[in-house]
Structure formats: C-alpha cells, structure tokens
Amino acid sequence: MQDTDPIPASRIEQPGTQLSDWLRLDGARGVGLRTAHLLLEAFGSPRAIFEAGHAALARHVGPALARSLCAPPSGTTRALIDTTLAWLQTPSHHVLALGDAAYPQALANIPDPPLLLYIQGRIDLLARPALAIVGSRNATVQGKANAAAFATALSNAGVCVVSGLALGIDAAAHEGGLRGAGSTIAVVGTGADLFYPARNRALAERIANDGCIVSEYALGTPPTSGNFPRRNRIISGLSIGVLVIEAAAQSGSLITARVAAEQGREVYALPGSIHAPLAKGCHKLIRDGARLVETVDEVLEAMQVSPLASLPSANTTATNALPTETDCTDLLAQLGHEALAVDDLLERLGTSIGQLSMGLLALEMAGMIERLPGGKVQRVLVQ
Incomplete structure (x- = not known):
C-alpha cells in the first residue's frame, strides 16, 4: 500500500453516534486503508460515503466496488458491529475513529493512520509524551535488563513507554513502563480482545488494567504474519522517537526504526559489543544516523521532555531504577x-x-x- 497524505481533521465529520458507519467502512469488502482514505477525502464521513450513490462512488473507486458500497452491510459486518457495541459496554473499552477529538494527533498526522483504534485500558495515556522501545524477541539477560531499566526511568519522568507486546525487549519495556507513573501502551497485531503471545498473557492483563492496549484490527482478529510489521507504524506514530535495544542485522525492529525515520521521528540506539550478534542492528542504525545513547538523561534531553511536576522525577541514568548493592x-x-x-x-x-x-x-x-x-x-x- 502506498502512502497517502493525512486527512485534515476538519474534513472528517466527528464520529459521535455514527460508530456503526465507521465499523461498516472498516469492514467493507474490497476497501483497504488507502481506498478508505481516498473516499473520506472525497466525501468527508463514512455515512456520506454510503449515501453518495453509485454514480458518485464509481468516479472514485470504479463501478464494481461502488455497487458493493451501495449494498446493505453483510451479515458478517452486522455481527461485527453488534459484537463491538457490546464490547464497548465495559468502561475500560473504547473505539476511537479518525477525526475523534481523543484520537492521538501525532498518529493522525502519519501518512496512513488507522481508521479505528480499539483500546483496552487507560485512554488518557494516548495524550502523554511517548517513546517507543523495541528490540529482539530473543534478547539477552543484559538486553532485557537495559530495556526494563530505561523504561522505568522514562516512565518515572512522565514518558509513556510504547512497544509491541512481543517476547524479549518488548515485554521488558512494558514491565519497566508499568513501574512508573508514565505507564505503557502495547500496540498489538491482533484484535484488542485477544492476548498474544500466550506467554505474555499475564503481562497483557496487567497492561489492560494499568496501561493501555491498542489495536487497529477488528475484535477477534487472530495473529497473522502480516499484521505485525503493519502495526509497527502505529508504535512509532504514537511516539516522539524510537529506542532500539538489541537487534540483529535483519531484525524486525529495524523496520520500526525505518518507519519512524520516514515519519520524522528521532531514532535512538543503544550500542553493544562488536562481537555480539544482537548489537549489529543497533550499530547499523548508528552508522545510518541514529543517535547513540547510553543514559535516560540523553534520551529525555533529545526528546525535549522535562519530568512532569505531578509525577516522580527521574534521575539522569537508567541505573537509578536498579537495585542497590x-x-x-x-x-x-x-x-x-x-x-x-x-x-x-x-x-x-x-x-x-x-x-x-x-x-x-x-x-x-x-x-x-x-x-x-x-x-x-x-x-x-x-x-
């Protein structure tokens, strides 16, 4: 899918009680994200799209897809709408549509923002300054300790830690984020009602209570290989920058770093031994222009984020979050x-x-x- 220009919020009708129309558009057969953005740019809202008529739609998407959009929603789509509206009866469950006042502005400004965000947990965290921490699923003990320590210190400074709920560095970053007042956001590659991987279920449940789980995928969406690279743009899109801790030369974390750079985000990398395979990705990022960092203070200074007055103040390095002798x-x-x-x-x-x-x-x-x-x-x- 090619990038498209972000749609100005002023061009999109506020969702209000029209969530069903957004769900219908998001689940419309043959309508991908790029086509949905094109239609929203042309008509302004999902309801206006469905009320436009065949001739008007066909000028933008061709006659076959226009006929599909003019037809009543399928039974599958109606069932999904009912399931989602029922899921929303739980106070900690939310669905934000693009153009909603609570939709994160930083994410709305990326070239291909999600139409919908399914959220479980603290929706207020979406308004916090955020840093993504990503890295290897097969991380070393040292790498996981570094991720947890950096995340704890950042969270204590009021920075929300964003990651992808994978094993290894992601899980350690979420653990650290939960220890501080800034807390953590997990961007998942399944429906927000599912926990994956199974080994991180207990962590996911804690994040759902004390942090925030975010997905662009409809409820019940199972894990598929294509979902996870795609969600990386949301991890970086929610964040001021991305910190990579331990990554092999062909690591998926480098995809997140590349997307972050394309979105205009700062990329930070923690260096390691020249003999360590999991340092090679970080060293490549540094050679390509990522900022080498060794302390949390360096990250906060680069982010131009000061500790929030109402939150515990972070000290200058990640080691302050560590046990004493x-x-x-x-x-x-x-x-x-x-x-x-x-x-x-x-x-x-x-x-x-x-x-x-x-x-x-x-x-x-x-x-x-x-x-x-x-x-x-x-x-x-x-x-």
Missing part, C-alpha cells in the same frame, strides 16, 4: 568467585528472570561482576 547480597553470595551460568543462578535463587536481570545489571555497572562467554557471570575480586 545491599539488595543484591544473596546474589553475590551465590556467585562466589567462580563463573556461573545465569540459568544456574535462577535455579539457586528461585527468583524471576526480571529480578535477576536487574540485579546483575546493577552489580555489573558497580564493577562487582563481569560477564563471560557462554552466558556466564563471575564476581570480580575487589582488592
């Missing part, structure tokens, strides 16, 4: 001074991977442990 006493005791695999540490401590990641990062940045090949860590002997 005292908090890590048990971890240090288990390490001793011989190399130990992270999996063995998990088994010995009986903790979660998230807690262990944060502890290891805190100790590494304090110079008390070092990481070794093969995913092992070792305590550093202090003279």
